[in-house]
Amino acid sequence: MTSHTPQGPVDASLTPRYAGIATFAKLPRIEDVPSADIAVVGVPFDSGVSFRPGARFGPTHVREASRLLRPYNPAQDASPFALQQVVDAGDIVANPFNLTEAVDQVEAAATELGEKVDKIVTIGGDHTIALPLLRAINKKHGPVAVLHFDAHLDTWDTYFGAPTTHGTPFRRASEEGLIDMTASMHGGTRGPLYGKQDLADDVELGFQIVTSEFIEEHGVPAALERIRERVADKPLYISIDIDVLDPSHAPGTGTPEAGGLTSREMLRLLRGLADLNIVGADVVEVSPAYDHAQITAVAASHVVYELITAMAKRA
Numbered sequence: 001m002t003s004h005t006p007q008g009p010v011d012a013s014l015t016p017r018y019a020g021i022a023t024f025a026k027l028p029r030i031e032d033v034p035s036a037d038i039a040v041v042g043v044p045f046d047s048g049v050s051f052r053p054g055a056r057f058g059p060t061h062v063r064e065a066s067r068l069l070r071p072y073n074p075a076q077d078a079s080p081f082a083l084q085q086v087v088d089a090g091d092i093v094a095n096p097f098n099l100t101e102a103v104d105q106v107e108a109a110a111t112e113l114g115e116k117v118d119k120i121v122t123i124g125g126d127h128t129i130a131l132p133l134l135r136a137i138n139k140k141h142g143p144v145a146v147l148h149f150d151a152h153l154d155t156w157d158t159y160f161g162a163p164t165t166h167g168t169p170f171r172r173a174s175e176e177g178l179i180d181m182t183a184s185m186h187g188g189t190r191g192p193l194y195g196k197q198d199l200a201d202d203v204e205l206g207f208q209i210v211t212s213e214f215i216e217e218h219g220v221p222a223a224l225e226r227i228r229e230r231v232a233d234k235p236l237y238i239s240i241d242i243d244v245l246d247p248s249h250a251p252g253t254g255t256p257e258a259g260g261l262t263s264r265e266m267l268r269l270l271r272g273l274a275d276l277n278i279v280g281a282d283v284v285e286v287s288p289a290y291d292h293a294q295i296t297a298v299a300a301s302h303v304v305y306e307l308i309t310a311m312a313k314r315a
Ligand SMILES: N=C(N)NCCCC(=O)O
Pocket: 050, 051, 127, 152, 154, 166, 167, 241, 243, 254, 255, 285
């Protein structure tokens, strides 16, 4: 916990929120405060995608939409930016022409940032970046429970023979022993797979699934019960692919699938997990070229806000 009184966002009643540079929620930059507890960092990188590109512009787009966030979160009864020093740590440089180097750059930068702050929420970028982020968090916490909200499993093996893509981060993470295989879970999964074997492999890799259909059929409370029972108080990394939301709630993404969660369901799920031991998180796959009226970016900014609130409260 930082010793100084946290410096909050620019006061929107004194400076119009649409004026000035868009840090996340108009929070101070990391270099503007003596120390910080929670950092939001961007990873503008999308060289790992299998379909529509453009998530490299995700961090900027989500920051733009986040200008409208306010400091008190009634749903969690907390003012996160007053409880902890939350900052924007800018963007991690990731080489767009060399995926292996990019992944190493993300791991190194996240490791270094993790030495300065207690917790990191990363805005992607495509889902490839979850792998280096998990490598970095393992240095601090060892294997973590991974709660992965996504339309997709992202435990596939290779694409065009390439092992590191946005469809494969959680298989690689499991193979490397980065995840707690007794406590990890996907949420919101749906849509066509390559074959039935995908699901069998996924179990072998340490995941259970709460599907999108389960959430519709049994509701958010039943989903929360299953997740909470599996994760318990293990160190928890939450990875949110924005395509877990239905395309009507998140059109701005690269591999959309029909039949997804509403943003209301997603926010309720996060609030219901807020007291868990969340050690890090990412929100990925926002691709602004396919967004309309900032629908996806608004949803993503609120998802980040709920994650930060949960982290600040628990601390
Ligand atoms: N991680 C995301 N968003 N998508 C993975 C989809 C992989 C595929 O095209 O099969």
